[in-house]
Amino acid sequence: MADSINESNSFSCIAHVMKTVSTVLAVGGSDSSGGAGVPADIKTITAHDLFATSVIASITIQNSQGVKTAYDLGEEEVTAQLQTILEDGKPSAVKTGMLGNEEIVECVARLFKKFKVKNLVVDPVIRSSNGTPLLSDEGVRILKDRLLPLAQVVTPNLPEAEILSGVRIRNEKDLKKAAQAILNTGVRHVLIKGGHAKKNADDWLFGGKRSWVFESERLDNENLHGTGCALASAIACGLAKGLAVNDAVENAKGFIHAAIRGGVQTGKGKGHVDPMARIQQVHQRFELLQGVSAALEVLKANHIGHLIPEVQSNLGVGVPGASGVEDVIAVPGRIIKLGDEIRTVAQPQFGASRHVAKIVLTAMRFDPTMRAVMNIKFSDTILNACKRLKFRIASFDRGREPKSVKQLEGSSLEWGTYTAIEKFGAVPDIIYDLGGQGKEEMVRVLAPDIGALLDKVLKIHQVALRIRPAKETDRWRKR
Numbered sequence: 001m002a003d004s005i006n007e008s009n010s011f012s013c014i015a016h017v018m019k020t021v022s023t024v025l026a027v028g029g030s031d032s033s034g035g036a037g038v039p040a041d042i043k044t045i046t047a048h049d050l051f052a053t054s055v056i057a058s059i060t061i062q063n064s065q066g067v068k069t070a071y072d073l074g075e076e077e078v079t080a081q082l083q084t085i086l087e088d089g090k091p092s093a094v095k096t097g098m099l100g101n102e103e104i105v106e107c108v109a110r111l112f113k114k115f116k117v118k119n120l121v122v123d124p125v126i127r128s129s130n131g132t133p134l135l136s137d138e139g140v141r142i143l144k145d146r147l148l149p150l151a152q153v154v155t156p157n158l159p160e161a162e163i164l165s166g167v168r169i170r171n172e173k174d175l176k177k178a179a180q181a182i183l184n185t186g187v188r189h190v191l192i193k194g195g196h197a198k199k200n201a202d203d204w205l206f207g208g209k210r211s212w213v214f215e216s217e218r219l220d221n222e223n224l225h226g227t228g229c230a231l232a233s234a235i236a237c238g239l240a241k242g243l244a245v246n247d248a249v250e251n252a253k254g255f256i257h258a259a260i261r262g263g264v265q266t267g268k269g270k271g272h273v274d275p276m277a278r279i280q281q282v283h284q285r286f287e288l289l290q291g292v293s294a295a296l297e298v299l300k301a302n303h304i305g306h307l308i309p310e311v312q313s314n315l316g317v318g319v320p321g322a323s324g325v326e327d328v329i330a331v332p333g334r335i336i337k338l339g340d341e342i343r344t345v346a347q348p349q350f351g352a353s354r355h356v357a358k359i360v361l362t363a364m365r366f367d368p369t370m371r372a373v374m375n376i377k378f379s380d381t382i383l384n385a386c387k388r389l390k391f392r393i394a395s396f397d398r399g400r401e402p403k404s405v406k407q408l409e410g411s412s413l414e415w416g417t418y419t420a421i422e423k424f425g426a427v428p429d430i431i432y433d434l435g436g437q438g439k440e441e442m443v444r445v446l447a448p449d450i451g452a453l454l455d456k457v458l459k460i461h462q463v464a465l466r467i468r469p470a471k472e473t474d475r476w477r478k479r
Contacts, residue, residue: 024092025095029056048241073100101139123228154189189205302458303340378433391429430445445460
């Protein structure tokens with residue numbers, strides 16, 4: 001009896017803390033590779049802190065190298081799934097992807113109209129990226145006649161826009177003509193994606209009398225699997241949260257940019273976008289912040305003041321895939337020396353030092369795994385310590401710095417780092433220079449991460465203390 005009472009109380013507590021959450025429904029094809037379709041939709045919806053429900057319309061057999069074949073579910077199975085979900089409560093938004101054939105498009109449109117779904121985003125999946133047909137011609141006709149009039153947004157790429165509009169798109173005039181033809185179906189907004197364009201990947205949003213252009217530079221790794229699915233799902237998430245369509249698209253563009261930058265390789269073919277990249281980045285930044293803070297405490301405990309140059313020191317570590325100053329953590333106000341002690345005036349922060357970030361980002365251009373750096377004092381003793389440790393050492397000559405670089409504020413360190421690495425043929429452990437007019441000579445310690453950087457700096461510290469000339473040691477002790 002007691003066990004029964006305890007169990008009842010336990011369930012009572014659970015029910016007490018439950019909360020009602022907004023849902024976004026994804027209707028489309030499964031993807032055995034996990035990169036696109038409903039799997040990508042679920043990840044995207046989850047990454048937006050919403051709850052994903054799903055209906056499978058088709059089963060695709062595919063991997064990173066492409067779609068092998070696809071099997072559409074019967075209209076009865078799709079209807080049963082969709083009706084069961086919609087009877088349980090209307091989702092805050094709906095996204096459709098691959099629907100497979102005209103019967104499925106028809107039943108989906110019928111049930112959406114019956115249950116008066118709102119915030120419908122249609123990703124008109126007609127062909128796979130390798131050209132495999134994924135929707136019949138009759139299915140395209142019914143999609144235009146029955147589904148698009150219910151939709152808030154449709155998100156065709158350029159080839160899909162040509163199929164939906166019947167307009168061959170060669171320039172901006174054709175783009176607007178195609179958009180108007182699609183708007184004539186009854187859909188409220190048309191987002192024509194520029195991923196297939198030859199230049200920048202600009203997207204155009206048309207909504208009746210208004211239009212918006214979302215400019216974006218083409219990323220090196222933009223040709224990834226799942227971009228269209230994740231973008232459409234992200235737009236649906238924005239609508240579910242009450243954003244206007246143009247704001248939902250703008251947010252979704254930022255989301256997909258992060259997902260592309262965080263793309264992953266899982267097989268022999270194309271890589272996949274990673275809709276969870278932003279969440280992972282938050283964890284990475286938090287862990288990096290903790291790691292750098294802990295490393296600074298270790299450096300303080302080891303009394304490394306003799307390694308700090310007159311202009312003081314700093315260390316920086318970039319997150320994986322860092323592309324800008326805001327992706328590199330450093331110490332505001334630098335690391336300062338007080339005899340053999342070191343002090344910091346503030347906690348490490350991202351974007352705290354453009355100078356150290358330039359070194360990190362330049363090293364990462366050559367080797368993305370080399371993400372950490374610390375500048376320390378130059379002396380014969382310290383350089384000899386690096387040699388005894390068998391560190392790979394490179395250098396550059398400030399006297400050879402081009403005038404154009406000198407005149408550009410903050411470019412010297414980027415130029416020097418680039419020059420040293422290019423000459424050495426790889427990212428070394430140490431880059432030093434002998435200074436110049438108004439510039440103190442300096443040693444820079446490079447490493448893959450904060451742990452490896454800490455290990456190198458402490459080894460230099462220990463060896464330098466052992467081999468320091470007696471008169472230098474006496475002078476240091478008198479400080």
